[in-house]
Each structure stands twice: as C-alpha cells, then as structure tokens.
Amino acid sequence: MAVGTNTGAKAEVPGLSGAPLIGSLVDLKTDSLGTYLRARHQHGDVVRITAGPPGLRAELYCVFSAEGVQQVLASESANFRKDNLFYQEIRDSFGNGLLTSQDEDYLRQRRLVQPLFTPRRVDSYAGAVAAETEAALADWPQAGEGVVDVSEAMAHLALRAVARILFGTDVDATVDVVHRCFPVVTDYVLRRGYSPVSVPRTWPTPSNKRAAAALDELYAVCDQIIAERRDAAPEGGGGDGADGPAPAQDLLSLLASARSTGDAEFAATELRDQVLVFLLAGHETTATSLAFALHLLALHPEEQTRAREEISRVLGDRTPEAADVDRLPYLTQVLKEAMRLYPAAPVIGRRAVAATEVGGHTVPAGADVILAPWVTHRHPRYWPDPDRFDPDRFTPEAEAARPRYAWFPFGGGPRACIGQRFSMLESVIALAMILRSYEFEAVDTEIPVGAGITLRTKGPSRCRVRRLDG
Structure with a gap:
C-alpha cells in the first residue's frame, strides 16, 4: 500500500469512546498511558481520541505501528512538526534549544552542537561518569543490607554526572538549584500543556509566580557560569582534533566556543x-533507564546474576572505560529491554502540516499526532508476550528481524536524540559499577507511572541492597 501526503479520501479514523460531553479528557488526565494502550487494543494502529468540552475540544490522532512511526519521524518528517501547544510551553520555559527549535534555527544549532557529540568526544566523558558513580555509591550501605529508592538514587547520580560534564567543577550549586527548581517548572509546563485554557504567564497567579521564581533561579545560575566560561573560552575549539582524543574540557566550555562554517557562535x-535542554533531557532520561533496569533486575534474579557474571568477566575490579561498553553486550540488552518497557519519553507529539495517509487512514491537516513508545514497545505484532522482561529480545539477530521503529526510545529520523550515544555510555558504565558492588531485591514490586515531559514514577521504587565487595 502506498503512503504519502494528499492521497484523497481514506477509511475514517476510528474513535475511542468517551464521556458524552468531555470525551476522554478525564481518562487522559488520570491515566494517559493506559488510555493509549486501550485505544490500540480496541481500534488498531491509527485511532482518534477526543478530549474536552465543545468549543475547547482537542482531537488527537494516535499512530501506534512501527511503520506509521517511521513515516511520522523519518520518511515524511517534514510534514510532522513540533508545533503543538505542549512544545510551545516547553519553549516558553526552557528556551528554544535543540529539543524544541525548528527549521533554520534547528539546523544551525545542530551544526554547532554536532561536533561535541562525536563518538570520540562522548567517549572522553567515561571517566567523569565513573567518578560520579563511585561517589554516589559511597552514600549507599557499606556493609550488610539496606534499602535504597533506586529512582531517587539514579536521579541524583544522573543529574550530578550531566552537571559535571556540562559545568566541570561547578557542580554542587548547580545540582542544588536544578533539583529544587526543575520539578516546579516541569509541573507547570505539564499543567499548561494539557489544559484547554491557560491564563497568560504574566498574570500574578500563585502558579505563575512560583514558576517565574524557579525559572529566574535556573537562569541566574546558568547565566553566571556561562559568562565565566565564555570569558575563559579559547578561540575555536569546538571539535575533535585529528591527532587523538578530545581534551578533557567541560561541555559548556566547548559550547561557548562552538562555531561551524558559515555560522556565528551561540548568543548568550x-x-x-x-544548557537547560541538556540538563533536562540529559539527566531525566538516563535516570529513568537506570532506575527501571535496576528495578527489573531486582525482580528477576537469574538475569541479574547473568549480567553480574558478564561484568565480572569483562571488568574484574578495574574502572570501566568507554571501550568496555561494546564488551558488555548482555548488560546493554538489559538496558534496551528496560527502555522498551519503561521508555523515558513515553509519548511524542507532532502536528501534521498536510493531510496524510497513515496506515490506510487520513490524518487531516493541522491534526495533533501522538506517537507512544509506551504502546508501540508493547505491540504484540513485534513483541511476543510484550509485558515480560526478556533482555534476549535485543540480541543482534532479534533486532535485525524487527522493523526499525518497533523500538524508538531516542526518537528517530532527522530529529533523533543527539545524546543517545552518551546516554548509553553513561547507563552501561554506571549500571556495571552498581551491579558489581550490590545485589538487588525488589521491595516495591509494582511502580505506578505516568507521562510527564518524561516518564514519571508515582511512588517509591525501593530495593533491598546487599553489599558484595566489603
């Protein structure tokens, strides 16, 4: 079947049933991930969901098949833009960085940033990740048994790691501000992004004032460090040298001096x-992957033992390096399976420019389009027994047998996450060091989750840990 834009009339997109006046508004607010799963189960791979009262009603066109996802993110990506209300709210709070920018802004930013994410440059940060992981483990029980909330612990570790790589030695003050202010701002973005009516940000409401104060504090700490780095930055210096690995510089210094042919440097x-986008995307996504990898291994002791045996065989007692990531294939499979079951970005939104045929249905021009890794990653067409934890789904042979977009935790196409190599490097190194030191048993066997800017836990994810090496 051919796909493409402006294809004429196709089958009507089936709609998910909802309440008479407000459609699926309550379902989406209380359990959006469950609502998307139910939509696919009841109606297939392209489903329309309506939410809100007449006059303020939103229509969401959900695409759940790997083939449809590929069309939206890759083969026809120019027709599906980041023009919806949710992305605008992120822009208004976190700025117009790589996550939200479009067109020439995005292309220019990508050209400037790309040299900072080459394999050689990313691999140079392995030592910082290992050092922050070792420091984090020093706060865990040093003998006998104890209980650790792995979601909280991995959020702390991932934030310190990305702050160290961004800011070098200026970690402590930055981490404190981000830890306090990010939740205020992300909650604010979510409320406004999913509300049919939002008051202007300039109105002196309690919510607006709290968010403005948190943003002012975030901006201030970033601006201070940026000014110091920009004053100290050498001319040039954005890319790797031809004679060896990149020098050990923090990422902000490299960003401050980044230039590419025909482009000016970044304005302040x-x-x-x-910086704000890297802090947001760089710590919340990795923290989610690490926390759920540990949670799943705590529930599956055989897989935990298998991963630990690989770590012991490959690393022994030495500190892991970037080259070790490729030497730990089973541990990598564990992480990929955790990202399948608990994708850090469980929902991705776009807006259609032109009417487009997707899966035999017409998605109209101007429609809000929803892709849900949470659903596609559980699609029984690609994942037999989809709720079962099975790292062997990600052997090279199994991956080659599946459609490319059956698994897309880092998005895809021209807007794929620029930091995915760093995320995998950080996750594998940290997980290897943690599992080498501790054995895990789940205390909380069920962890309720919901969709925010990233996947959110709605309760603790505690594990009983036992020290293995002391």
Whole structure:
C-alpha cells in the first residue's frame, strides 16, 4: 500500500469512546498511558481520541505501528512538526534549544552542537561518569543490607554526572538549584500543556509566580557560569582534533566556543537554552533507564546474576572505560529491554502540516499526532508476550528481524536524540559499577507511572541492597 501526503479520501479514523460531553479528557488526565494502550487494543494502529468540552475540544490522532512511526519521524518528517501547544510551553520555559527549535534555527544549532557529540568526544566523558558513580555509591550501605529508592538514587547520580560534564567543577550549586527548581517548572509546563485554557504567564497567579521564581533561579545560575566560561573560552575549539582524543574540557566550555562554517557562535541566551535542554533531557532520561533496569533486575534474579557474571568477566575490579561498553553486550540488552518497557519519553507529539495517509487512514491537516513508545514497545505484532522482561529480545539477530521503529526510545529520523550515544555510555558504565558492588531485591514490586515531559514514577521504587565487595 502506498503512503504519502494528499492521497484523497481514506477509511475514517476510528474513535475511542468517551464521556458524552468531555470525551476522554478525564481518562487522559488520570491515566494517559493506559488510555493509549486501550485505544490500540480496541481500534488498531491509527485511532482518534477526543478530549474536552465543545468549543475547547482537542482531537488527537494516535499512530501506534512501527511503520506509521517511521513515516511520522523519518520518511515524511517534514510534514510532522513540533508545533503543538505542549512544545510551545516547553519553549516558553526552557528556551528554544535543540529539543524544541525548528527549521533554520534547528539546523544551525545542530551544526554547532554536532561536533561535541562525536563518538570520540562522548567517549572522553567515561571517566567523569565513573567518578560520579563511585561517589554516589559511597552514600549507599557499606556493609550488610539496606534499602535504597533506586529512582531517587539514579536521579541524583544522573543529574550530578550531566552537571559535571556540562559545568566541570561547578557542580554542587548547580545540582542544588536544578533539583529544587526543575520539578516546579516541569509541573507547570505539564499543567499548561494539557489544559484547554491557560491564563497568560504574566498574570500574578500563585502558579505563575512560583514558576517565574524557579525559572529566574535556573537562569541566574546558568547565566553566571556561562559568562565565566565564555570569558575563559579559547578561540575555536569546538571539535575533535585529528591527532587523538578530545581534551578533557567541560561541555559548556566547548559550547561557548562552538562555531561551524558559515555560522556565528551561540548568543548568550541561546547558550543558556542549550544548557537547560541538556540538563533536562540529559539527566531525566538516563535516570529513568537506570532506575527501571535496576528495578527489573531486582525482580528477576537469574538475569541479574547473568549480567553480574558478564561484568565480572569483562571488568574484574578495574574502572570501566568507554571501550568496555561494546564488551558488555548482555548488560546493554538489559538496558534496551528496560527502555522498551519503561521508555523515558513515553509519548511524542507532532502536528501534521498536510493531510496524510497513515496506515490506510487520513490524518487531516493541522491534526495533533501522538506517537507512544509506551504502546508501540508493547505491540504484540513485534513483541511476543510484550509485558515480560526478556533482555534476549535485543540480541543482534532479534533486532535485525524487527522493523526499525518497533523500538524508538531516542526518537528517530532527522530529529533523533543527539545524546543517545552518551546516554548509553553513561547507563552501561554506571549500571556495571552498581551491579558489581550490590545485589538487588525488589521491595516495591509494582511502580505506578505516568507521562510527564518524561516518564514519571508515582511512588517509591525501593530495593533491598546487599553489599558484595566489603
């Protein structure tokens, strides 16, 4: 079947049933991930969901098949833009960085940032990740048994790691501000992004004032460090040298001096936008992957033992390096399976420019389009017994047998996450060091989750840990 834009009339998109006046508004607010799963189960791979009262009603066109996802993110990506209300709210709070920018802004930013994410450059941060992991483990029980909330612990570790790589030695003050202010701002973005009516940000409501104060504090700490780095940055210096690995510089220094052919450097506010996006995307996504990998291994002791045996065989007692990531294939499979079951970005939104045929149905021009890794990653067409934890789904042979977009925790196409190599490097190194030191048993066997800007836990994810090496 051919796919493409402006294809004429196709089968009507089936709609998910909802309440008479407000449609699925309550379902989406209380359990959006469950609502998307139910939509696919009842109606297939392209489903329309309506939410809100007449006059304020939103229509969401959900695409759940791997083939449809590929069309939206890759083969026809120009027709599906980040123009919806949710992305605008992120822009208004976190700036117009790589996550939200479009068109020439995005292309220019990508050209400037790309040299900082080459394999050689990313691999140079392995030592910082290992050092922060070792420091984090020092706060865990040093003998006998104890209980650790792995979601909280991995959020702390991932934030310190990305802050160290961004800011070098200026970690403590930055981490404190981000830890306090990010939840205020992300909650604010979510409320406004999913509300049919939002008051202007300039109105002196309690919510607006709290968010403005948190943003002012975030901006201030970023602007101060950026000014110091920009004053100290050498000319040039954005890319790797030809004679060896990149020098050990923090990422902000490299961003401050980044230039590419025909492009000016980042303006100060643009630099802050990139920093805020890297802080947001760089710590919440990795923290989610690590926390759920540990949670799943705590529930599956055989897989935990298998991963630990690989770590012991490959690393022994030495500190892991970037080259070790490829030497730990089973541990990598564990992480990929955790990202399948608990994708850090469980929902991705776009807006259609032109009417487009997707899966035999017409998605109209201007429609809000929803992709849900949470659903596609559980699609029984690609994942037999989809709720079962099975790292062997990600052997090279199994991956080659599946459609490319059956698994897309880092998005895809021209807007794929620029930091995915760093995320995998950080996750494998940290997980290897943690599992080498501790054995895990789940205390909380069920962890309720919901969709925020990233996947959110709605309760603790505690594990009983036992020290293995002391």
